[in-house]
Amino acid sequence: xxxxxxxxxxxxxxxxxxxxxxxxxxxxxxxxxxxxxxxxxxxxxxxxxxxxxxxxxxxxxxxxxxxxxxxxxxxxxxxxxxxxxxxxxxxxxxxxxxxxxxxxxxxxxxxxxxxxxxxxxxxxxxxxxxxxxxxxxxxxxxxxxxxxxxxxxxxxxxxxxxxxxxxxxxxxxxxxxxxxxxxxxxxxxxxxxxxxxxxxxxxxxxxxxxxxxxxxxxxxxxxxxxxxxxxxxxxxxxxxxxxxxxxxxxxxxxxxxxxxxxxxxxxxxxxxxxxxxxxxxxxxxxxxxxxxxxx
Amino acid sequence: xxxxxxxxxxxxxxxxxxxxxxxxxxxxxxxxxxxxxxxxxxxxxxxxxxxxxxxxxxxxxxxxxxxxxxxxxxxxxxxxxxxxxxxxxxxxxxxxxxxxxxxxxxxxxxxxxxxxxxxxxxxxxxxxxxxxxxxxxxxxxxxxxxxxxxxxxxxxxxxxxxxxxxxxxxxxxxxxxxxxxxxxxxxxxxxxxxxxxxxxxxxxxxxxxxxxxxxxxxxxxxxxxxxxxxxxxxxxxxxxxxxx
Ligand SMILES: Nc1ncnc2c1ncn2[C@@H]1O[C@H](COP(=O)(O)OP(=O)(O)OP(=O)(O)O)[C@@H](O)[C@H]1O
Ligand SMILES: [Mg+2]
Numbered sequence: 001x002x003x004x005x006x007x008x009x010x011x012x013x014x015x016x017x018x019x020x021x022x023x024x025x026x027x028x029x030x031x032x033x034x035x036x037x038x039x040x041x042x043x044x045x046x047x048x049x050x051x052x053x054x055x056x057x058x059x060x061x062x063x064x065x066x067x068x069x070x071x072x073x074x075x076x077x078x079x080x081x082x083x084x085x086x087x088x089x090x091x092x093x094x095x096x097x098x099x100x101x102x103x104x105x106x107x108x109x110x111x112x113x114x115x116x117x118x119x120x121x122x123x124x125x126x127x128x129x130x131x132x133x134x135x136x137x138x139x140x141x142x143x144x145x146x147x148x149x150x151x152x153x154x155x156x157x158x159x160x161x162x163x164x165x166x167x168x169x170x171x172x173x174x175x176x177x178x179x180x181x182x183x184x185x186x187x188x189x190x191x192x193x194x195x196x197x198x199x200x201x202x203x204x205x206x207x208x209x210x211x212x213x214x215x216x217x218x219x220x221x222x223x224x225x226x227x228x229x230x231x232x233x234x235x236x237x238x239x240x241x242x243x244x245x246x247x248x249x250x251x252x253x254x255x256x257x258x259x260x261x262x263x264x265x266x267x268x269x270x271x272x273x274x275x276x277x278x279x280x281x282x283x284x285x286x287x288x289x290x291x292x293x294x295x
Numbered sequence: 296x297x298x299x300x301x302x303x304x305x306x307x308x309x310x311x312x313x314x315x316x317x318x319x320x321x322x323x324x325x326x327x328x329x330x331x332x333x334x335x336x337x338x339x340x341x342x343x344x345x346x347x348x349x350x351x352x353x354x355x356x357x358x359x360x361x362x363x364x365x366x367x368x369x370x371x372x373x374x375x376x377x378x379x380x381x382x383x384x385x386x387x388x389x390x391x392x393x394x395x396x397x398x399x400x401x402x403x404x405x406x407x408x409x410x411x412x413x414x415x416x417x418x419x420x421x422x423x424x425x426x427x428x429x430x431x432x433x434x435x436x437x438x439x440x441x442x443x444x445x446x447x448x449x450x451x452x453x454x455x456x457x458x459x460x461x462x463x464x465x466x467x468x469x470x471x472x473x474x475x476x477x478x479x480x481x482x483x484x485x486x487x488x489x490x491x492x493x494x495x496x497x498x499x500x501x502x503x504x505x506x507x508x509x510x511x512x513x514x515x516x517x518x519x520x521x522x523x524x525x526x527x528x529x530x531x532x533x534x535x536x537x538x539x
Contacts, residue, residue: 083446108448118443121538122461131457132447163538183447 030098031058032187032219033082033110038092039244040077051077053244055092059187064213064220066230068280069240069248070287075223076115078245079189082221083112097186111185111218115192117176119164125175126151126160132183147182153212154178170201177209181216190222194229203261206232210259227276228264231255237272239279242287249279302522325507333515336508343497344516350493352520354410355482358417362478363471365418366426374433374459375451387426395420395481399488413485413493420481421474425467432466433459465536472528479521 038055041048052074059065069075080086082094084106094101096109111132119128129150130143138146151157154174164172173193180188193209194202206229213220224230230237231253239248253272255263263269310330317327324332337344369387373380395416406412436459444454486495494517501509 080442085442085445107445110446112443112446114439114443116439118437118440120440120458120461122464131444134457135444135447135449135453165538 029061031095032061032063032097034058034095035078035082036093036095038078038081038094039089040074040081040086041089050244052081053246055245055247057238057247057250059219059221061186061219062217064222064233064235065238066222066224066234066236067238067240068224068227068230068276069245070242070280070284071225072287073240073243073283074245075240076191079112079114079191079221079223082106083110083189084108109185110187110189111180111183112189113176113180113191113193115195117164117172119172119175121164123164124160125156125162125164125167128164128175129178129182131179136183143182147178150178150181155208170197170205173197173205177212181212181218185218187219187221190220192223192225195225202226202229207261209233210257214258227273227280231269231272231276232259232261232264237276239276239283242283242290248283251276325505328508328511332508333511336512337515340509340512344494344512347492347494347497347513348516348520350410350490351479351482351486351495351517354413354486354493355417355478357410358414358482359421359474359478361414362418362420362422363425363474366422366424366470367429367467370426370429370433371455371460373430375455380430384430387423390419391423395423396484396488399485402485403489408489408491410490413482413490416485417478417481421478424474424477425470428470428473429463429467432463432470435466436462465532465539468528468532468536472525472532475524475528476521479517479524483517 035055035057039053040051042051043049055078057065067075067078077086081088084101084104087103088094094106096106101109120131123131126144126147127140129147130138130140133143133146134140148160151160154177156171156174156178159167159171164175167175173196177190177193180190194205197205210233222230222233224233227237234253236250236252238250240246241248251272255266255268255272313327313330316322317329369383373384398416398419399412402412402415406415433455440458440462441454444458449457482493483495483498486493487499488495490496494513497513498510498517501507501513
């Protein structure tokens, strides 16, 4: 909990933070989080499933890391461990801002957006957005004022007093993102935030997320199934292997920022994509075959 | 409102069948009295019936309120402290595997002929109904939602307050609704088995004295009161659980 004075300044005034101008900024400083040899074995009624195995991964301050891998390779499991919801097997280590943390000690230190939006149907949009602030003990009135200024930026102006069932899928996803942003932590974990959206909405949301990220300067670890999305968003793309999930490769994406959507059709982009696709397809095939054997 | 219309229609059809049965089968009044004479009995004995109703409602209402609050608190404590569930739940289930009415003689011995024994039985019956529903509702909360709040640093109490209770509200209110009718039934049956006053007592006595009009009048007053109480709970349900 004892963040340095510098951290506080950053998190208290997200709007005054300067735009992250690219990799020079992102690569500065020691990693915000560092995972070493993380393994997780599930033991459900005697049947052992190794979800992830020997995962090493570090995220630098301000860095946007995207994580791709076949379905069931343990991406969500990794997030659950990093957010403190699951204990990793003994032997692995997690360093958060230089300090070793494990299991429950991590609860409340990173801002986690699960695969589903999990909005509470009985709360208005604004009261859903401030839920983390309420958990932190802020008065609801104060929390609402803090959230109110973000509605414009999140494209939700005018919907503060609506209920979640009155929103479209893309809007619900933005509310969930806003909830995650309002829980001001330096590391954000986003688990397939745009997975359920149609292609067009998705592209809009990606551009919008990049804009927000550049203004708010948080480190982001972002899970996706979509290679285009991974490259377009990330400073670095990390590919995981089929289960048990290991880190297969990690590739810096040196496309200039701010990125224009047309970047996805440039030769540089396509070259990176071809590289990554090869690795990903190999793993998807493995995961597909192993499902075949079982079925 | 449409439901009220159907209800009126249903009552009207039963009334017609009732009168038709009397006419076709030439039933004597002690088997099935004409509705008009039941109406007459309600009118002429109204103050007497209302005294009975008041006694029954007091028993049913007190037992219902105490039972419901206790049940919700108990279910909550079980969610917060799983050990309580493991120890106490089997006991509760064992007690309720016997019809509540079977405890009537014991209750009369322990708490006497007055309202206390009746209230105890209603607490047991209504409480169990609410308890089963509340526990089920509190426990079947989406684990992912619980994890989300945990990731924000929320403890079990905060999760119960912010997530479990509201999420369980529909189940709890279903329990409360079913318990209303059960409370009335148990109160009346308990009064029939031994009481100084109440609709159950009136039903018992008028059967003994072969006063069938009074018997029918008491039955109609009792069922009307149950339906009104149930209707109030339906309205509360819609108000409280607006998001469903
Ligand atoms: N609580 C659990 N108990 C037992 N096994 C689990 C549990 N959670 C996950 N698993 C298993 O661990 C493996 C990895 O699951 P995980 O949800 O992390 O995959 P994923 O990479 O997020 O998949 P997707 O891309 O489909 O979301 C799966 O085989 C899953 O069955
Ligand atoms: Mg997943």
